[in-house]
Amino acid sequence: MFEEIYSPVQKITLPPFNNLFVKRDDLIDPYISGNKWRKLKYILARAKAENKTHLVTFGGAYSNHLVATAAAAARSGLKSTAFVRGEEVKNEMLLLCSLFGMQLIFTNRESYRDKHKLFELHFATNDEAYFIDEGGASPEATIGCAQIISELIENYDHIFCAAGTGTTAAGLLKGIQQQGLNTKLHIIPVLKGGSFIKDEIAKYTPLSDHLALHLDYHFGGYAKTTPQLIDFIKTFTAQTGLLLDPVYTAKMCFAIADLQKKGFIGEDDKILAIHTGGLIGLFGMEDKF
Template sequence: MFEHLNSPIQKIELPPFERLFVKRDDLIDPYISGNKWRKLKYILKEAQNQNRTHLVTFGGAYSNHLVATAALASRKNLKATAFVRGEEVTNQMLLLCKLYGMDLIFVDREAYKNKIHLFDTHFETDKNAYFIDEGGACLEATLGCEEIIDELDTTYDHIFCAAGTGTTASGLLNGIYKNNLKTKLHIIPVLKGGDFIAEEIKKYSSISNQLILHTDYHFGGYAKTTPELITFIKDFTAKTGMLIDPVYTAKMFFAIKDLAEKQIINNNDKILAIHTGGLLGMFGMMDKF
């Protein structure tokens, strides 16, 4: 588990683009896919270095991160617990977590804001417990995401990636610097008011003019969508044969197409989009389709 894996790069035919490629991290694993695999790789290594056998993390009721952590713990014969934000519910994602043996603790949204306090209150005496922040945000996570750039065997004018916490973006930016690339990194925050992502990226990377934030493609905010975005998803998948999700990757691909139409990027530029997985998130929006 977590041996070196270089996910494939696929060229897609999507007018008006002539050189649009996708790094298919969604194909890494069905349940520990995309940037979840990347982030957990070195988090697991650090937990093992500390001889911790109980992974404790945080997320919403439709969190891909929770499913990924649960699957990882099961495969590594580790215990896993998740603090789930909001009222107690049952859904497909949490069912997967339970099937993988993860214990779920539902907490109200106010208490959820203080994750360290929750961890200390419940697991202060558990010397095996290892704290993993929501979405896996930490320095170790950026190291795994940095390897995306290391795996590239050619250069690109632009690299695009959707962002929730900025951890993946930090890793990508560090990888660009390390490999001395001139590539522009375009980050699409999926939350409303996504300018805060820049401050999150600064925690693990230095900001330069190679980083460009596009904050107008949130479609109402995190896990929000519009009929326009749903129509785009249906058309994109039908034309390319590639599944994308409404929370992250659809917003990224919509942004790429829109920026090209506005001539902010050139159609014949060499573009790489990072498919960060998260396709299970569609379960939370079945009524939209």
Template structure:
């Protein structure tokens, strides 16, 4: 099982921000980094409590979640299988998955949509198999992500996070409510048509005035970029030394800058950005740079 790990908060000097801080979850672990560690922590605890020894999960060919699950399984004495969306490929991420002992099953996109059916078809007779949803989305993951708030030693006017499934955001909002903070949570979905994320969050905790969803920073959709976003990443990293991934964190930091320029966030208000890791996703974007 995982040992307890915590991440530091770092003040970032990057114009036009006066008071920007980053919760460096990307430093938690090189392979089970950021929110991946927080999501898997209680999933593994539950699987172990149910005497399950085989994690079965889902993701794309450049999925940080797959690498994290493979590494977590290996360190915990478990086995792992992943259904990989799309045609069979070889890349840096899947190499790591294989080295950690994960079995890969490449699956066409139509069958991939029906994850529970895939699990039941392949593992109906495997009493040791434990279903782990894509990205680790689960109530256990929400519990793990809520712990971010309890680790903070200072108060902030605003907390920002990127969102794919809404699990991390649900945990953060739950943590804000548990600690009765006045902080406002800003959630930046990284895919088109992501209004549903509000509904996903509402399944885990009460939506309140401490929550705002920003739907205009997807840059074309999941894993999509624009020259402007790539330029922003280069400038931000060169000035701060902080790496961003184009899929999640870059879109969040871009949104923070834009919302501050528009006056949605005050220039002197204290902002905390949650760096959710995922930096190996840069490998899948190397042609963009």
């Protein structure tokens, strides 16, 4: 299922930028979208090597990771189960999970904090079950995300990416280091208090001067928005024809525009934004628009 694939790089016309490009990982697959495809590629390979046939993972009620895991399992002939954080709800994302055959176990927030304990409680005697951490966080995931860098045929002054768990960021930094590039990697945490991302990255690859963390673009926290961010999405999409999701990519693109205004990046600098997909999350936020 996870055959080799290379997402295109698209130049975006957006004043005042002269060299703004987007790595269109959102085009890889509508459900196993963007960095989710990158992360799951080697996770599923390891599960298969260990003869595991039941993927067990974790996420919130609007998690793109859950949808991606459910879709990947269905296409691979595997079972899937997700521990969903919080009270039982119904929404578009969980509907897709269910249609792909995923069993949903709604879990209170206190119990959810110890994911390994939850896994052991339900699957300790199931030799076919394979633990996948929230967001796919794992060494295997960083290998897949590092390939984003190895696919690039041009060099860039700056690469931008939004971050939740830090796994994709770690893979990008690893890729930059492996390729010996001088590129600056700008990570936009989408959670309030996102400084922990640096520690998460350090679990997978050494920190270096390539990395810049920008903590002021969370717009209130994970899955939080403001009228300013929603207005930015509307204007950006109308100008470029490129859809953004409010949770990740919109915050990243807002940061790029704001950092240029503040003089941190130049109008002629060559910039690559990683579009990590997740666009189906738009359908859970109709009321914001």
